[in-house]
Amino acid sequence: MANLNIDSEKNRTYDAIVIGSGISGGWSAKELCERGLKTLVLERGRDVQHIKDYPTTNMNPWEFEHRNEVTYQLKQDNPIASKCYAFQEATEQFFVKDQEHPYVQEKPFDWIRGYQVGGKSLLWARQTQRWSDFDFEGPARDGFAVDWPIRYADLKPWYDYVERFAGISGDKDGLPELPDGEFLPGYPLNVVEKYFKQTVESKYPERKLITARCAHISQPQPIHIQQGRTQCQNRTLCERGCPFGGYFSSNASTLPWAAKTGNMTLRPDAVVHSILYDEDKGKAIGVRVIDRNTKEEIDFYAKLIFVNAAAINTNLILLNSRSNRFPNGLGNDSDTLGKYVAFHNYSARIYAEYEGLLDFKTEGRNPAGGGYIPRFRNLYKQETDYLRGYAAGFGAYRSASSDRSGLGVDLKESLLNPQLGNWGVGSHMMGETIPKVDSYVALDSNQKDAWGVPLLKISIDYDDNDEKMKKDYLDTMEEMFTEAGFTNIRRDDRWQAPGLDIHEMGGVRMGNDAKTSMLNKWNQMHAVSNVFVTDGACMTSTSTQNPSLTYMAFSARSVDYAVQELKKGNI
Numbered sequence: 001m002a003n004l005n006i007d008s009e010k011n012r013t014y015d016a017i018v019i020g021s022g023i024s025g026g027w028s029a030k031e032l033c034e035r036g037l038k039t040l041v042l043e044r045g046r047d048v049q050h051i052k053d054y055p056t057t058n059m060n061p062w063e064f065e066h067r068n069e070v071t072y073q074l075k076q077d078n079p080i081a082s083k084c085y086a087f088q089e090a091t092e093q094f095f096v097k098d099q100e101h102p103y104v105q106e107k108p109f110d111w112i113r114g115y116q117v118g119g120k121s122l123l124w125a126r127q128t129q130r131w132s133d134f135d136f137e138g139p140a141r142d143g144f145a146v147d148w149p150i151r152y153a154d155l156k157p158w159y160d161y162v163e164r165f166a167g168i169s170g171d172k173d174g175l176p177e178l179p180d181g182e183f184l185p186g187y188p189l190n191v192v193e194k195y196f197k198q199t200v201e202s203k204y205p206e207r208k209l210i211t212a213r214c215a216h217i218s219q220p221q222p223i224h225i226q227q228g229r230t231q232c233q234n235r236t237l238c239e240r241g242c243p244f245g246g247y248f249s250s251n252a253s254t255l256p257w258a259a260k261t262g263n264m265t266l267r268p269d270a271v272v273h274s275i276l277y278d279e280d281k282g283k284a285i286g287v288r289v290i291d292r293n294t295k296e297e298i299d300f301y302a303k304l305i306f307v308n309a310a311a312i313n314t315n316l317i318l319l320n321s322r323s324n325r326f327p328n329g330l331g332n333d334s335d336t337l338g339k340y341v342a343f344h345n346y347s348a349r350i351y352a353e354y355e356g357l358l359d360f361k362t363e364g365r366n367p368a369g370g371g372y373i374p375r376f377r378n379l380y381k382q383e384t385d386y387l388r389g390y391a392a393g394f395g396a397y398r399s400a401s402s403d404r405s406g407l408g409v410d411l412k413e414s415l416l417n418p419q420l421g422n423w424g425v426g427s428h429m430m431g432e433t434i435p436k437v438d439s440y441v442a443l444d445s446n447q448k449d450a451w452g453v454p455l456l457k458i459s460i461d462y463d464d465n466d467e468k469m470k471k472d473y474l475d476t477m478e479e480m481f482t483e484a485g486f487t488n489i490r491r492d493d494r495w496q497a498p499g500l501d502i503h504e505m506g507g508v509r510m511g512n513d514a515k516t517s518m519l520n521k522w523n524q525m526h527a528v529s530n531v532f533v534t535d536g537a538c539m540t541s542t543s544t545q546n547p548s549l550t551y552m553a554f555s556a557r558s559v560d561y562a563v564q565e566l567k568k569g570n571i
Contacts, residue, residue, distance in 0.1 A: 009301065012298070012299065012300045012301060013300070013301040013302065014037075014038045014039060014040040014265070014300065014301070014302045015032075015037035015038045015039065015302060015303055015304065016032045016037045016038070016039045016040070016302050016303065016304040016305070016306065017039070017040045017041075017042065017286070017287050017300060017302040017304070017305050017306070018032065018039060018040070018041045018042065018306045018308055019042050019272050019287060019305070019306065019307050019308055019309050019314075019317065020042070020043065020119065020307070020308035020309040020310060020313075020314075020535065021041050021042075021043040021117045021118060021119055021250055021255060021266070021308075022114075022118065022119025022120055022121050022250060022308065022310055022535070023119070023120070023121045023124070023250060023535075023548050023551055023552060024308040024534050024535040024536075024551040024552065024554070024555045025041065025043075025119070025250070025306070025308030025309075025535070025555075026118070026121065026250030026253070026254035026255050026258070027162065027254050027534075027551075027552050027555035027556055027559075028306040028308055028532075028534060028555045028558075028559055029041045029254065029255060029258040029264055030254040030255075030257050030258045031555065031556050031559035031560065032258075032263075032304070032306070032559055032563070033257075033258040033259075033261040033263040033264045034257075034258070034261060035559070035563045036261075036263065037263060037304070037563065038263050038265070039258070039263055039264050039265070040265045040267060040300055040302065041255075041258075041264060041265070041266045041267065042267055042270040042272055042287065042289060042300075043115075043116070043117050043119075043266070043267065043268045043269075043270060044115050044269070044270060044271045044272065044292060044309075044313075045114070045115030045116035045117065045119075045268060045269070045292075046115075046116050046117070046268055046269060047116070047117050047266070047268040047269075048094075048116045048117045048118050048122070048241075048251060049117070049251070050241075050245070050249075050251040050252045050256060051241075051243045053241070054240055054241030054242075054243060055093070056089075056090040056091070056240045057237065057240045057241050057242065057243050058243065059090065059240075064089050064090065065089070066089050067089075068088050068089045068090050069088075069089060070082055070087060070088060070089060070092065071089075074092065077097065077098065077099065078095075078097050078098045078099075079098065080098050080110050080111065080112070081095045081096065081097060081098055081112065083110055083112075083500055084112050084500065084502070086123050086239040088239070090237075090239070090240050091123070091239045091240055094114050094116060094122050094123055094239070094241075095112070095113070095114060095123075096112075096113035096114065096115050100115075101113065101115070101449060102449070102455060103455055103456045103457070103458060104444050104447070104455055104456065104457040104458065105458055106457050106458060106459035107458070107459050107460060107461045108461075108497040108498075109458040109460055109497055109498050109499040110496075110497045110498070110499035110500040111312060111458065111499050111504075112499065112500065112502045113310070113313075116268075117250075117251065117255070117266065117268050118249055118250040118251035118255070119250065119310060120310065120502070121248070121249040121250040121251065122239070122241055122249050122251060123239050124502075124548060125369075125546070126214045126215040126216060126238065126247050126248070126367070127212060127213065127214055127215075127369070127372075127546040128163075128166075128168050128170075128213050128214060128215050128546060128548065128549040129178055129213055129372070129374075129391075129545035129546055129549065130152075130155075130159050130178065130179045130181055130545070130549065130550075131152065131155070131179075131543050131545055131550055132152055132176060132177050132178060132179050133151055133152045134176070134177050134375075134379055135541070135543035135544075135545070136148045136150060136151050136152055137151065138388065138432075138541055138543070139540060139541050142378075142382070142387050142388065144387060144434050144435065144541070145340065145434070145435045145509070145540050145541050146509070146511040146512075146513065146516050146517055146540060147511065147512060147540075148510065148511075148540050148541070149510055149511055149512045149517075149520060149521035150510070150521050152179065154521070154557075155550070155553050155554075155557065156179070158553035158554075158556050158557040159179075159181060159182075159549065159553045160181070160182050161553070161556055162549070162552040162553050162556055163181045163182040163183070163549070164182045164221075164223060165223055165227075165253070166215055166248040166253065166549075166552065167184060167215065167216065167217040167220075167221070167224050167229070167248060168181055168182070168183055168184065168213060168214070168215055168549070169183060169184045169185060169186050169187060169213065169214055169215075169216050169217075169218040169368065170183040170184075170186045170210075170211065170212075170213030170214070171183065171186040171210060171211050171213075173208065173210045175208060175210075175374060177374050177375060177376075177379055178210075178374040178545070181213070183213070184217060184218045184219045184221070185218045185219050186211040186213070186218070186368070187211060187212070187214070187216075187218065187366050187367065187368040188211060189209075189211050189370065189371055190360075190362050190366070190370070190396055191357050191360045192354055192356075192357055192360075192396035192398075192423045192425065193209070193370055193371045193394065193395065193396050195354075195356070195357065195484070196209060196371070196394065196396070196425070196480075196484050197209040197210075197371065199480075199483060199484040200373075200480055200483075200484070203480075203483055204376075204480070206376055207373065207376045207480075208373065208374055208376075209371045209372070209373050209394060210371065210372055210373075210374070211368060211370075211371060211372070212368040212369050212370060212371060212372040212393070213368070213372070214247075214367060214368040214369070215247055215248035215548075215549075216232040216246055216247045216248075216367045216368065217229060217230065217231050217232050217245075217246055217247070218231065218232060219231065224245075227245065227252070227253050227256070227257060228245060228252075228256065229244065229245030229246065229252055229253065230244050230245065230246065231244070231246060232244070232246030232247060232367055233246055234364055234365045234366070234367055235365070236365040236366075236367055238367070246367075247367070267289075269291060269292035269293055270289045270290075270291065270292065270298075271289065271290045271291070271292050271451045271453065272287055272288070272289055272309065272317050273288040273289060273290050273297070273317075273320065273451070273452070273453055274287075274288050274317065274320045274321040274322070274330075275287055275288075275305060275307075275317065275318070275321040275330050275531065276288055276299060276301075276321075277321065277323045277325060277326065277330060277528070279323065279324060279325050282325075282528075283528060283529065283530050283571075284305050284330070284528050284530055284531050285301055285302075286299055286300050286301035286302060286305075287299070287300050287302075287305065290451040290452065290453070292451070295450075295451065295452075303530060303566060303571065304530055304532070304562055304563075304566060304571065305530060305531045305532070306532050306533075306534060306555075306558075306559070306562075307508075307531065307532070307533045307534075307535070307537070308533075308534060308535045308555070309535065310535055310536065311341075311504045311505055311506070311507065311535055311536030311537040311539075312341075312441055312456065312458070312504055312507075312537075314507070314508060314533060314535055314536075314537040315337065315338050315341075315441050315456075315507040315508060315537055316441070316443070316453070316454075316456045318330045318331065318332070318337055318508060318533075319332075319337060319338055319441075319442065319443050320443060320453060320454060326527075330525075330528060330531065331518055331525040331526065331527040331528045331531065332518070332527075333514060333515075333526070333527045334514060334515055334516055334517060334518060334526075336509065336516065336517060336518060337507065337508060337518060338440050338441045338442055338507050339437050339439070339440045339506075339507065340435035340436065340437060340439065340440075340506050340507065340509055341435065341439045341440060341441060341460055341504060341505070341506040341507045342432075342433045342434065342435040342436075342439060342504075342505055342506050342539075342541065342542045343433055343460065343498045343499065343501050343503055343504045343505065343542065344430050344431065344432070344433065344501040344503040344542060344544070345390070345429065345430070345431030345432075345433055345462065345466050345469065345470065345501070346428060346429065346430060346431075346496060346500065346501040347429075347462070347466075347470060347493075347494055347495065347496040348428070348429045348470045348473050348474050348491075348492065348493055348494070349426065349427065349428045349429070349492040349494065350426065350427050350474060350477045350478060350481065350489065350490065350491050350492060351424065351425065351426045351427075351489070351490045351492065352424075352425050352426075352481045352486035352487060352488055352489040352490065353422040353423065353424055353425070353486060353487050353488045354396070354422060354423040354424075354425055354484070354485065354486050354487070355422050355423075355485075355487060356423075356485065357423065358420075358422070358423075360398075361398045361420055362397065362398060369393065369395060370393065370394055370395030370396065371393070371394040371395065372391065372392075372393060372394070373391060373392040373393075373394055373427075374391055374544075375389040375390060375391045375432075375543075375544045376389065377389030377390065377472070384468070384469075384472060385468055386464075386465045386468035386469045386472070387434060387465055388431075388432040388434070388465075388469070388544075389431070389432060389469070389544060390429045390430060390431035390432065390469055390472075390473050390544055391429075391430045391544040391545065392427050392428065392429050392430065392473065392477065393427060393428050393430070394425070394426070394427045395425070395426055395427075396423050396424070396425045397423070397424050397425075398420055398421070398422075398423045398424070399420075399421065399424065400418035400419060400420050400421070401418055401419065401421055402414045402415045402417070402418045402419070403419075425481070425486055427477050429469075429470065429473040429477075430501075430544055430546075431466060431469045431470065431473065431544065432469075432541070432542050432543055432544050433462070433463075433465075433466055433498075433542060434463070434465055434541075435506050435509070435540070435541060435542075436463070438459070439459070439460045439461070439506075440459055440460070440507075441456055441457065441458050441459070441460075441507060442456070442457045442459075443455075443456065443457070444456065444457050458499075460498045460499075460504075461498065462498065470493065474491050474493060478491065503536070503542070503546070503547055504536060505536040505537070505539035505541075505542050505547060506536075506537065506539050506540070506542075507537050508533045508537040508538055509537075509538065509539065509540045510523065510538050510539070510540050511540060514526035514527065517540070518533070519532075519533055519538055522557070522558055522561045522562070523538050523554055523557075523558040524558070524561070524562070529565075529570070529571050530562075530571045532558050532559075532562055534551060534554040534555040534558050535551055535555075536551060538554065
């Protein structure tokens with residue numbers, strides 16, 4: 001019987017384990033497998049295979065029972081998930097339903113999740129911008145959080161590396177606050193977006209409007225063809241799953257690439273309970289899993305563990321990984337685990353109309369979504385009564401409408417001959433929030449989920465800095481809209497709970513000092529050398545840029561370092 005147990009453990013032992021199969025987990029798996037490590041990828045949700053498991057991707061509007069609208073009952077059952085812009089009849093199968101995995105909101109927080117192979121890489125908005133030294137140097141300069149242990153130069157070659165593989169479209173803009181990358185041709189601005197760009201940049205030389213950079217293949221390169229992906233068809237049905245692989249997802253790109261090596265074992269329906277720590281070895285030795293369907297408890301073992309469960313779930317797993325050595329969570333000597341969580345402030349928008357350029361209209365769809373205004377506040381000096389700044393999206397569109405007031409033949413003719421109206425324009429803010437010790441996630445001491453894992457308590461909120469920043473955004477954009485001659489300007493100072501931005505970061509932050517941070521400059525735990533965290537949990541601050549590209553670069557860079565250290569016998 002003992003021999004059988006030994007054989008069983010051997011069959012559950014790998015060189016590396018990756019927890020999570022989303023954007024960062026897919027990259028960790030790809031890099032580990034390419035370097036020859038037998039790698040187990042654990043995913044708590046169901047299996048979703050590229051193309052085969054995109055049931056709605058080629059459906060027409062009339063083929064949906066509710067014309068792609070979410071039913072009243074589904075909204076009532078999912079007051080959180082249904083707030084997401086991508087939650088539709090065509091996509092609801094890729095979202096965690098509210099009752100499936102509850103959590104405790106000490107303060108309102110809309111936690112949007114995708115539990116399936118590929119995670120939220122099937123659902124993300126695909127905006128991709130590099131960070132600059134304005135971002136990595138921010139905490140040290142502005143006196144919040146702790147100093148990042150890296151600078152842009154450390155990550156630049158890895159940005160280059162992941163951009164070439166993923167396929168990022170954009171223009172070379174020459175902006176120090178938003179470094180250029182390895183771009184495919186960018187998607188052009190339309191005529192009103194170009195007009196606004198000219199107006200803004202002539203009136204405010206320090207402000208720029210560029211074409212948005214996005215993870216869409218505008219012009220396939222050999223590396224994309226090798227992945228079985230092809231040019232984006234500009235359908236903008238991305239959240240259904242793309243049968244062309246036109247945008248980057250783990251399902252279309254990194255996971256199949258990892259599988260092709262023969263070194264990847266993918267295990268869906270594997271709810272991670274905790275990471276196992278050996279007190280004598282002073283290392284993590286494996287991962288405890290609860291089978292999602294049978295509730296069976298299974299332990300898997302490995303020399304390297306990459307935690308890529310998405311920021312909040314990564315915090316949950318580490319908090320639940322307790323031992324005599326780490327009674328408050330794995331690696332938590334600094335008592336910072338679960339703390340200093342931050343997000344992006346999306347709580348303001350502004351809309352208007354433009355009565356000019358009426359001899360133009362748009363044709364087709366732009367998967368990049370229009371323009372992007374990089375952060376311009378507090379770059380070279382502190383100029384406002386709040387810290388940091390905001391970026392903004394900007395888009396212009398022209399739609400047709402019909403007069404529906406008539407009857408009979410007149411109504412029929414009106415419906416068959418819609419008339420173009422004025423241009424509509426709109427912008428949304430993406431503000432940097434400040435990590436704070438009282439913005440935290442923690443384990444609930446009484447309640448557990450269906451798999452015996454403690455529920456997570458979330459206590460995250462806006463502060464005075466966010467309110468001042470939001471007012472400045474609205475005032476500044478209204479001024480720029482007015483300067484451009486836009487009319488019917490409407491400010492939308494909405495109350496939107498944190499979380500709906502889907503850019504939560506931190507809780508397992510990087511830093512130079514093990515007394516004030518969890519991870520070193522390689523995303524390696526200070527206290528447990530064979531555990532790496534490369535998803536959003538690792539972030540020391542949030543900047544204003546969409547974060548997924550940075551998670552990709554961190555993952556590739558950290559695997560490269562970890563494998564070298566493993567070969568040297570240092571791990």
